[in-house]
Amino acid sequence: FKMPINSLATSEDYKLLENMNKLTSLKYLEVKAIAVNISRNLKDSNQKSAALQPYLDQITLTEEQVAALEQAAYKLDSYSKKLEAKYKKLERR
Secondary structure, eight states, X not given: OOOOHHHHHHHHHHXXXXXXXXXXXXXXXHHHHHHHHHHHHHHHHXXXXXXXXXXXHHHHHHHHHHHHHHHHHHHHHHHHHHHHHHHHHHHHO
8 A cells, every 4th residue: 555645745744743842842841940940049049138138237227327427427526626726726825
């Protein structure tokens, strides 16, 4: 029994499509595994970030306090220079 040429071509087309579907399915499984891994890493990263947040908040608060203390030191330095100038002026009299 001889297969007609069209039937043979169609059979080969189906085999080709089947192979393409298998390869596509494998590729999707690979992409899914990558996506799951990325999702897991992102979740871990978010958890670590949340755990660090109190420390980051404390650093921010400390920076603000240091800036306020620095401003107070500049004011105190300016005041002490004025006071010293007044004292020297009084001393010359």
